[in-house]
Amino acid sequence: MNTLQSKRCEICNSEMYEGELGEAWWICSNKECSRSNPNWPTEELMKKIQPKYDEIQNKINNLKALIIEKISAEVEIHTARWIADGSGCLKMHDRKIEFYFKEGIVYYFTDNQELITSFKEQNLDEHLLEVWRLTMEQLSLFR
Numbered sequence: 001m002n003t004l005q006s007k008r009c010e011i012c013n014s015e016m017y018e019g020e021l022g023e024a025w026w027i028c029s030n031k032e033c034s035r036s037n038p039n040w041p042t043e044e045l046m047k048k049i050q051p052k053y054d055e056i057q058n059k060i061n062n063l064k065a066l067i068i069e070k071i072s073a074e075v076e077i078h079t080a081r082w083i084a085d086g087s088g089c090l091k092m093h094d095r096k097i098e099f100y101f102k103e104g105i106v107y108y109f110t111d112n113q114e115l116i117t118s119f120k121e122q123n124l125d126e127h128l129l130e131v132w133r134l135t136m137e138q139l140s141l142f143r
């Protein structure tokens with residue numbers, strides 16, 4: 001604790017102390033106060049973004065599951081960017097097909113041309129891009 005500096009809590013006006021590394025910069029000394037939680041900035045942010053976060057999550061959930069050639073499939077978008085503009089995976093009962101996005105086009109990691117043709121006929125690209133856009137929008141809430 002740095003005794004040279006002191007700060008008052010915006011909520012309860014109690015004295016605040018400096019948090020440890022990885023905690024809030026300032027933590028309230030009043031145990032009854034919400035800012036006495038060492039993670040209060042994250043919690044306050046979560047509370048603020050929760051409605052929008054849930055709204056986007058509902059849209060994602062509605063688009064995640066789909067039927068391809070009478071087979072149910074599930075879309076998973078990778079939240080870490082490791083290739084091009086983003087990537088993901090399509091889970092169809094016995095196989096997983098990875099894909100990535102580049103400048104609005106979807107590239108599939110499969111040699112099965114028939115499957116790719118049926119993806120294109122189903123407008124799967126647009127569907128996957130929409131899930132990806134929503135996922136990015138959701139992630140941007142934390143920034």
Ligand SMILES: [Zn+2]
Nearest residue numbers: 009012028033
């Ligand atoms: Zn306080």
